[in-house]
Amino acid sequence: SYVLTQPPSVSVAPGQTARIACGGNNIGSHSVHWYQQKPGQAPVLVVYDNTDRPSGIPERFSGSNSENTATLTISRVEAGDEADYYCQMWDSNSDNHVIFGGGTKLTVL
């Protein structure tokens, strides 16, 4: 089955840019979505279909997807962005199952 690989942790100083990678075989041919999860809360969709942002999500959150890596980019990082981030896709080759990456803990220094 398809596997999405994320780094366990990423650290960044306030005001800098955080980039969280999600690796997968030819992931660029798939639609990838990203979620933010803060402690004790349900996940929140921050980017869908590789590059689109839901209503209410700051423009500082953006996504890209090419070849074997999808990336969530958070510009001008704030303390409130500290959270776990998960990538997700739909695997049409696996009975239409939903797949999540293992998650990345973003620490704001």
Added chain:
Amino acid sequence: QLQLVQSGAEVRKPGSSVKVSCKASGDTFNSHIITWVRQAPGQGLEWMGRIIPVLGRGNYAQKFQGRVTITADKSTGTAYMEVNRLKSDDTAVYYCAREVGVKSWIDPWGQGTLVTVSS
């Protein structure tokens, strides 16, 4: 705007069953795909399965096939997820959510239901 509200925390013994509910409001329930995701303590997100209420048939991750049943009551706008033969490693927060479009992003999410399996 669809909102999903789940039932409260549960404690069960190993070998028993638990049924978690997920009530929809604010939008037409039947036209959506309701999906279930769980998260063990300190772990990542794990997809369990989905249901399209208008079709009434569940679709499950292989790991949960035969042990998990997802159903929907169109009359009340409520989805249910039942786990049988509970084990201690089924202790987790269980989320219902809407799966959107053919590319299956997930939004919004319910608030989560903690299920604790302990003897």
